[in-house]
Amino acid sequence: YIRGRSISNAFIVIDEAQNLSKHEIKTIITRIGEGTKIILTGDVEQIDNVYVNETSNGLAHAVESFKEYPIAGHMTFKKGERSEVATLASKVL
Known part of the structure; x- marks a missing residue:
C-alpha cells in the first residue's frame, strides 16, 4: 500500500507509466519524500490500458x-x- 506513506532517500523507477491513470500517477508522485528521485518510463504508443489514451494517461x-x-x-x-x-509496428498498428 502506498497511501499515507512518505518515501524518503530512495530511487524509484515507475516503468510502463503510460498505462497509469492521472489519479494513479498523482498517488505515486505525491508520496515522494526528501532525498528521493523518481523516474517515469513509458511509451504512449504502447498503451494497453483501455481506460487511458495518448493524452489522458499518467x-x-x-x-x-x-x-x-x-x-x-x-x-x-x-x-x-x-x-x-x-x-514500425508501434506506429502503424
Whole structure:
C-alpha cells in the first residue's frame, strides 16, 4: 500500500507509466519524500490500458504538468531499440 506513506532517500523507477491513470500517477508522485528521485518510463504508443489514451494517461499528464518546473526533466528517445519491424509496428498498428 502506498497511501499515507512518505518515501524518503530512495530511487524509484515507475516503468510502463503510460498505462497509469492521472489519479494513479498523482498517488505515486505525491508520496515522494526528501532525498528521493523518481523516474517515469513509458511509451504512449504502447498503451494497453483501455481506460487511458495518448493524452489522458499518467505519463503524459506528468510530463505536461511538470514541464515548466526546473526540478523536473523530460527526454524522448527518437530511435527504437528493438528492431525496424518493432518500431514500425508501434506506429502503424
